[in-house]
Amino acid sequence: MKNLQIKHEKKGVLRTILGVVLAAGMALSMMACGGGKESAKTLSEVQMMTPVEKTTYLVGETFDTTGLTLVGVYSDGSRSKVTDFSVDKTGPLTKEDTAVTITAGDFTFTQEIKVITPAEQVVMIPNNGVDTLEMFADGHIAVVGGAGTGSLEPDETYWSWDGETLRIWLTVYTEPSGPKEDHKTEMELHKNEVGDITFEYDVRGRWHMNYLLPASAMEGVLTPEARYPITE
Amino acid sequence: MKKKSVLRGLTSVTAMIAAIALGASVAAVNNAPVINEKLGFATSKLVLKEGVTDANGDGVIDENDVEKPQYFKSDFAKDVNNVTEEELAAKNAAVAAFVELEAEEGAVLLFNNGALPLEKGASVTLLGRSTVNPYYKGSSGGGSGGTLVSYLEALQDPERAGFKVNQTVVDAYSADSSPKRNATARIIGESPISVLTDEAKASFASYGDAAIVMFSREGAESNDLHTNDSEGISQLALHKDEKDLMDLVQQYKENGTFKKVIVLINSAHPMEVKWMADYDVDACMIVGGLGASTGFRGVSDLLVGNANPSGRLVDTYASNSLSAPATQNFGEYRYTNYVDVAKNSSDNANDCIYYVAQTEGIYVGYKYYETRYEDCILNRFGASSTAGVFDSKGAWNYAEEMSYPFGYGLSYTTFEQKLTSVTRNNDNTTTVKGTVKNTGSVPGKSVVEVYAQTPYGDYEIKNGVEKSAVQLVGFTKTDLIPAGQTVDFEVTFDNYFLASYDRNAAKTYILSEGDYYVAIGDNAHDALNNILAAKGATGLFDIDGTAVSGDASKTYKWNQASLDAETFRYSKSGYEITNQMDEVDLNYYQDGLITYLTRSDWEKTFPVKATELTAPANLITKLSEDTYVKPADAPSAVELTLGAKNGLTLADMYGIPYEDPLWNDFVDQLTLSELINITMDQGGIAASVSVSAPHSGNGDGPDGIAGNAYVNESLAAATWSTEILRQLGNFMGEDALLRHGPQEVWCPGNDTHRTPFGGRNYEYYSEDANLAYILTGAECAALEAKGVSAGPKHFFANDQETWRTGVATYSNEQAFREIQLRAFEGAFTVGGATSVMSSFNRVGPIWIGHYKNIQDNILRGEWGFTGFIITDAAGSNSYMHTVQALASGTDMWCYTSGTAAENRTRETNKAVTTDDDGNVVQILKEIAHRVYYTYAHTNMMNGLSSLYNVVPVTPTWIYGVYGLNAVLWAIPLILAIVYALKSKKKEA
Numbered sequence A: 001m002k003n004l005q006i007k008h009e010k011k012g013v014l015r016t017i018l019g020v021v022l023a024a025g026m027a028l029s030m031m032a033c034g035g036g037k038e039s040a041k042t043l044s045e046v047q048m049m050t051p052v053e054k055t056t057y058l059v060g061e062t063f064d065t066t067g068l069t070l071v072g073v074y075s076d077g078s079r080s081k082v083t084d085f086s087v088d089k090t091g092p093l094t095k096e097d098t099a100v101t102i103t104a105g106d107f108t109f110t111q112e113i114k115v116i117t118p119a120e121q122v123v124m125i126p127n128n129g130v131d132t133l134e135m136f137a138d139g140h141i142a143v144v145g146g147a148g149t150g151s152l153e154p155d156e157t158y159w160s161w162d163g164e165t166l167r168i169w170l171t172v173y174t175e176p177s178g179p180k181e182d183h184k185t186e187m188e189l190h191k192n193e194v195g196d197i198t199f200e201y202d203v204r205g206r207w208h209m210n211y212l213l214p215a216s217a218m219e220g221v222l223t224p225e226a227r228y229p230i231t232e
Numbered sequence B: 001m002k003k004k005s006v007l008r009g010l011t012s013v014t015a016m017i018a019a020i021a022l023g024a025s026v027a028a029v030n031n032a033p034v035i036n037e038k039l040g041f042a043t044s045k046l047v048l049k050e051g052v053t054d055a056n057g058d059g060v061i062d063e064n065d066v067e068k069p070q071y072f073k074s075d076f077a078k079d080v081n082n083v084t085e086e087e088l089a090a091k092n093a094a095v096a097a098f099v100e101l102e103a104e105e106g107a108v109l110l111f112n113n114g115a116l117p118l119e120k121g122a123s124v125t126l127l128g129r130s131t132v133n134p135y136y137k138g139s140s141g142g143g144s145g146g147t148l149v150s151y152l153e154a155l156q157d158p159e160r161a162g163f164k165v166n167q168t169v170v171d172a173y174s175a176d177s178s179p180k181r182n183a184t185a186r187i188i189g190e191s192p193i194s195v196l197t198d199e200a201k202a203s204f205a206s207y208g209d210a211a212i213v214m215f216s217r218e219g220a221e222s223n224d225l226h227t228n229d230s231e232g233i234s235q236l237a238l239h240k241d242e243k244d245l246m247d248l249v250q251q252y253k254e255n256g257t258f259k260k261v262i263v264l265i266n267s268a269h270p271m272e273v274k275w276m277a278d279y280d281v282d283a284c285m286i287v288g289g290l291g292a293s294t295g296f297r298g299v300s301d302l303l304v305g306n307a308n309p310s311g312r313l314v315d316t317y318a319s320n321s322l323s324a325p326a327t328q329n330f331g332e333y334r335y336t337n338y339v340d341v342a343k344n345s346s347d348n349a350n351d352c353i354y355y356v357a358q359t360e361g362i363y364v365g366y367k368y369y370e371t372r373y374e375d376c377i378l379n380r381f382g383a384s385s386t387a388g389v390f391d392s393k394g395a396w397n398y399a400e401e402m403s404y405p406f407g408y409g410l411s412y413t414t415f416e417q418k419l420t421s422v423t424r425n426n427d428n429t430t431t432v433k434g435t436v437k438n439t440g441s442v443p444g445k446s447v448v449e450v451y452a453q454t455p456y457g458d459y460e461i462k463n464g465v466e467k468s469a470v471q472l473v474g475f476t477k478t479d480l481i482p483a484g485q486t487v488d489f490e491v492t493f494d495n496y497f498l499a500s501y502d503r504n505a506a507k508t509y510i511l512s513e514g515d516y517y518v519a520i521g522d523n524a525h526d527a528l529n530n531i532l533a534a535k536g537a538t539g540l541f542d543i544d545g546t547a548v549s550g551d552a553s554k555t556y557k558w559n560q561a562s563l564d565a566e567t568f569r570y571s572k573s574g575y576e577i578t579n580q581m582d583e584v585d586l587n588y589y590q591d592g593l594i595t596y597l598t599r600s601d602w603e604k605t606f607p608v609k610a611t612e613l614t615a616p617a618n619l620i621t622k623l624s625e626d627t628y629v630k631p632a633d634a635p636s637a638v639e640l641t642l643g644a645k646n647g648l649t650l651a652d653m654y655g656i657p658y659e660d661p662l663w664n665d666f667v668d669q670l671t672l673s674e675l676i677n678i679t680m681d682q683g684g685i686a687a688s689v690s691v692s693a694p695h696s697g698n699g700d701g702p703d704g705i706a707g708n709a710y711v712n713e714s715l716a717a718a719t720w721s722t723e724i725l726r727q728l729g730n731f732m733g734e735d736a737l738l739r740h741g742p743q744e745v746w747c748p749g750n751d752t753h754r755t756p757f758g759g760r761n762y763e764y765y766s767e768d769a770n771l772a773y774i775l776t777g778a779e780c781a782a783l784e785a786k787g788v789s790a791g792p793k794h795f796f797a798n799d800q801e802t803w804r805t806g807v808a809t810y811s812n813e814q815a816f817r818e819i820q821l822r823a824f825e826g827a828f829t830v831g832g833a834t835s836v837m838s839s840f841n842r843v844g845p846i847w848i849g850h851y852k853n854i855q856d857n858i859l860r861g862e863w864g865f866t867g868f869i870i871t872d873a874a875g876s877n878s879y880m881h882t883v884q885a886l887a888s889g890t891d892m893w894c895y896t897s898g899t900a901a902e903n904r905t906r907e908t909n910k911a912v913t914t915d916d917d918g919n920v921v922q923i924l925k926e927i928a929h930r931v932y933y934t935y936a937h938t939n940m941m942n943g944l945s946s947l948y949n950v951v952p953v954t955p956t957w958i959y960g961v962y963g964l965n966a967v968l969w970a971i972p973l974i975l976a977i978v979y980a981l982k983s984k985k986k987e988a
Helices: A013-032 B002-030 B032-039 B085-106 B151-156 B167-175 B198-207 B240-254 B274-278 B295-303 B325-329 B338-343 B366-377 B458-463 B524-534 B599-605 B617-623 B662-668 B672-678 B713-717 B722-738 B769-785 B813-829 B852-862 B882-886 B898-916 B918-935 B956-987
Strands: A043-050 A056-058 A069-074 A079-082 A099-104 A107-112 A114-116 A122-124 A131-136 A141-145 A158-161 A166-173 A180-186 A197-203 A207-213 B044-048 B108-112 B123-127 B210-216 B261-266 B283-286 B355-357 B402-404 B415-424 B429-438 B447-453 B471-477 B486-494 B500-502 B508-510 B514-521 B555-560 B698-700 B744-746 B808-810 B835-837 B868-873 B892-894 B948-952
Touching: A043 A107, A043 B898, A069 A099, A131 A166, A131 B898, A141 B898, A166 A197, B002 B956, B085 B295, B085 B713, B085 B722, B123 B151, B123 B167, B123 B198, B151 B295, B167 B198, B198 B240, B210 B240, B240 B261, B338 B617, B366 B524, B366 B599, B415 B514, B415 B555, B429 B447, B429 B514, B447 B486, B447 B524, B471 B486, B471 B722, B471 B769, B500 B813, B514 B524, B524 B555, B662 B918, B672 B898, B672 B918, B713 B722, B713 B769, B722 B769, B769 B813, B813 B835, B868 B918, B882 B898, B882 B918, B892 B898, B898 B918
Parallel strands: A056 A114, B123 B210, B210 B261, B261 B283, B355 B808, B698 B744, B835 B868, B868 B892
Antiparallel strands: A043 A069, A069 A079, A099 A107, A122 A131, A131 A141, A158 A166, A166 A180, A197 A207, B044 B948, B108 B283, B415 B429, B429 B486, B447 B471, B447 B514, B500 B508, B514 B555
């Protein structure tokens, strides 16, 4: 899982002290005017309750704050949503962009982001109910999941789409940590009545699994116009 | 030129290696949580807080100034926070001895004409490919590490059997290159008879004291055994290569070469054994699944009488393994309109189009065979019809359908059991007392089995309350009784076992009106014959068809004047018990969709074929329903306290009762991000900095959790010994305690041997729910006492592996409560288990993780469970809806890291932010409460002090991976530069 590193930094100690003095002065003057029956609440901190939904971008996309919820916590314990914030990256993102700074008043947060090329993009993720195969646009496949299977050799584990036919090759093992039976073994793919693609694969030569690539995952991805792998 | 080519080649090769390494590294880092857990790398560390004083006055402020608690103590280590190598070794040696004991006490002697025990040091020929490829355990998590002793090593061990083994035959099997036994490919893997060449056969004469034939069967995770395999027979039947071997053995027995023939069944699945009557086999012993450990030493001891068999069958050994009614609906079944089901579902098709209809209801295992036997004897309900005939000639005949009944098992000695009293206590328990006399010539242990029969009358027939003719209610195992001596026994059982669930009329547990019988017996059939004798029935016969009269003196009878629907209406936790699972019954959606087997009409209701099912519209809707909606009174998420600075750490929470409001202050400190992280298992959960909670370890599985392997759980159950199961829990607890983890474990396995073919029967106790209830209570209590949160799995009705992810398992509330749920119940109500792993399957059409009535009302309500519910390996499974599950009682997603965790995190965040739903935040806070309450009472707390802060760390291996990649890429880069320079120079 991606690590979200959130840094709280108070900017400008002088400005804070000034703010506090001003707030105190304001409170005193209100009390003197008879308006201070309830002491005015002050902002103690701003918390990032939920981060942005999208943290991975293709080169050229712009930072999207959807999902971001900042909450102000006040001296009386009350809380309210903070909508007045800014970000330091508003233009097209580049590979060099790794973080966006979000500023709300005196509080700043660093949101890590990842900007990738199309070839680094996961296109589809068939699964067997426990493990997944992450199929990247550059044709390599990563094995992820509970079986703790580790990696498969990238030059022997890949996939392709020529506009009509999907093909997947995986490394076949004869026993958990033992010798590979064959390199570049093409999986026998079956399409069922509802359009899902299934195939059988012995994960690490140990777990006989039925993998499934749902029709919904291929929709709009494996189009006649599309070609994989994408070469940069 | 040549040098340049070499340089270019080297550059290319090293670049390729670097590329492969990079790919591997990416995958490894993606799987980092799992790797960390498996290899024991920490992802957080404890750092002393500022302000720690020089408590020990040595002038230095360091670790030694912190008092490190030992809440959970070891039987082997003086200080569990500083375990020595010697202490670890002592514990492991004790485990090795214990596993040997498990094997000795779990082996079941089926028959013996006096051939066993053999002479120590005898010259024997070991036959069957299992000689060199024995079955240890099925393929699934856990159960590895420690001492592994092979069958061959054990039998030649001079401290045990010390056999002189025919090496020529061993070599012949070792050289066989034909396909080996393979549970995944469902290959029996016996060697063809041709491996026993003339030379091998000639060697028999020198090793003819006995031929010991061993056959094995093996199941596996996600693979059931075949009911119809490549030979057109059940995988549990005798196969051609095995038959050929037995024919050869018979030939050499008849010509006098082999003086004795012993058959060992090395399987957790009840292999068919009736074929042995066709051969001159002298003795047969079920040795079960011995685990990747020292279990075969126990077999060695048993073969020469160093130990005396005392195990009893935990499953029925039917003549034909297909004859159980449950087997008629076991495997792969799709709705006839599965395309409609898939198209109307947002879930992946394979997760919603398969089902299994458990038409057998409560008649699982012996409850079918023995009940039908009684109705045959009493000549009623069409029991003697031909429906369900497999091996009977003509009408259904118990003796022809049965090999060995549930609870069966012999010894090298004989026993006489007597019943002296039955007392119905005032606390809804019953006490059975009697004596056991060893009437043979060697010491031995005896199992006393107590069964009950409850009334089956007009009310039950009218309201569809099914009753087994006998059901196990209690048991005990004696200590070693010297020959000729007599010991007393006492068994007290819970009258709850006499109650039946009435799903139609009373909608709770009832005690039926009529006559009740309690009986002791050598097995389920023997006990039933004793009850039938008390009822005055005639025409009784034994398992082989021999006429018997039964023994009424081994029974006790009383009469219940009227139906009682109140005594068990409330659980021990005070929760009202009523229908919670109407939706699991297909007839809820449309009358007549399913016909359950009823003993009131065997002929018309025995499932002679699998239930074909067309899903009606309301069922299709239920299959894909996402029930979560924001409640009208949900608070604002923004206004709920998160990230508070209350100064509480996890170290402060040991011993704080679950209901204590201090837990609210503790949980308030967590941020939303931490609350969500708590729901993501990655072999444990990540550290929570806000409350100084270290990362946790969750582990697998029933056959061993932390560096030691034990026998298959089904073999442990066959000991019929709560003491053995207590010791098992204790030793596994020690394994974890001395390694400082895991804190929570996915064990024991509590599903049901619904059929003999269940792929993971080896890690479940039995076909009988009450046996499981009692044994699991003992095992879980011992685990918990050592600071390990016992998490029984897979909750529940995961009784087949075929399409386990999402298969809809239909039954009715009586059957689920009395069979599948009962097997789990004791883990919580007796054993105090504080976690549970839910299953992949749906219960009815609803995935268990979405089934609030079961998770919150039955588990937490009726059974008083206060721990957390973790799913089976969830990952990205489409039918496991994130927020719906969390709102339905699910607490944690097993093995959910990488993209899957990101997706579930995103979905949870979105549920909070969309419409400012504070209800989701409150659910997450309650989950954190459950999870940390659980961990706060585990071995995690040993050594944990509030003087520590928890700091996340990057495991060192990740730095190693980065460094390795840098080096690997540097090499081709340098080579390429050199190559380029040389080329330039040449051109110049």
